[in-house]
Amino acid sequence: MQWVDIGANLVSRQFSSDLEAVMERAKGAGVTRMIVTGTDGPGSAASAELCRGREGLWSTAGVHPHHASDFTDATREELKALSERPEVVAIGECGLDFNRNFSPRDAQIRAFAHQLELGAETGLPLFLHQRDAHDTFFAMLREAWSSLPGGAVVHCFTEGPKEAAEYLELGCHVGITGWVADERRGAALRDAVLEIPTDRLMLETDAPYLMPRNIQPKPETRRNEPMNLPWVAREVAALRTESIEELSRSAWDATSTFFRLDEGA
Ligand SMILES: [Zn+2]
Structure with missing residues (x-):
């Protein structure tokens, strides 16, 4: 079975010492395609650079709501330039996060509005993040x-x-993480x-966030890796009473079509 991880924060400092091994382990687990998340200007550039010329790796270019205060006209230009690179397949991650408000709400709304515009200008799909901001977020998106x-x-x-x-x-399409394996916090999901x-x-x-809680035996680390994606799939398939093979096929097709992964450079 083969899998696509649509949210891998591979340029996170948590992977800086053993990134090659992390990517090898992913491949070994059947996670043969990954979309590397860009969360600010420099991180989006680094993500695109990591994916350049690498089979099975693509990236997003965007500014996470946590970093919205840093969003300038220059950032917008930088994201636009990145969006023209063949490895960049989406604008984001972008959106609103009123849970932690690391950037003030008005800065978040402004940065999100610019990235919605970039989605329109570039024709690329948006990779969205929303936490505790559903009403404002959904109104802007609609x-x-x-x-x-x-x-x-x-x-x-x-x-x-x-x-x-x-x-x-x-x-919209919907991305499901290991949150789904958390019976308490993930009940509604x-x-x-x-x-x-x-x-x-x-x-x-x-990854490196949101370690699925259903992994057996329990990992000794809290650092999640793309190789753990099949554990997310296992939980989703069980809930939906689908076979894991069916889910592998449908998620692969949905993802590859949505991000146009088979269209080449
Ligand atoms: Zn996110």
């Missing part, structure tokens, strides 16, 4: 939707069936996972 030819994936979706239905009705059509469902680790 407003922009008709101008976004590439659509959008709500990465690390953690909410319930009601929010899932809203995103799906708009036309576990219901929502049943509602996602197979051709809109993608899988991700969000």
Whole structure:
């Protein structure tokens, strides 16, 4: 079976000492395609650079809401330039995070608005992050939707069936992380996972974050890796009463189509 991890933060400092080994282990686990998440200007450039000329690796270019205060006109230009590179397949991660408010809300809204515009200008899909900001976020996305030819994936979706239905009705894809394996925190999400059509469902680790809690034996580290993606898949398949082979095929097809991974440079 083969897997695509749509959310791998491989330029995180947590991987700086053994990145090659991490990528080898991913391959060994069948995770043969990965989308490396760009979370700020320099990180998006580093992500694109990491993916250059590497088989099975692509990246996103964007500014995470945590870093929205750093979003300048120069950042916008930089993201636009990155979006023209063949390895860059989405704008993001971008959106709103009112949970921790590492950047003030008005700065987050401004940076998100610029990246929605970039989605329209470049035609690339959006890679979205939203936490505790559903109403404002969804209103902005809905407003922009008709101008976004590439659509959008709500990465690390953690909410319930009601929010899932809203995103799906708009036309979004949904990314599921190891959050789904957390029976307590992920209860609403576990219901929502049943509602996602197979051709809109993608899988991700969000490594090095969000270690799936269903891994056996229990890992000794808290650092998640792309090689753990099949554990996320196992949980999703069980909830949906699909075979893991079916899920592997449908998630692979949905992801490769959405990010146009087979269209080449
Ligand atoms: Zn995120």
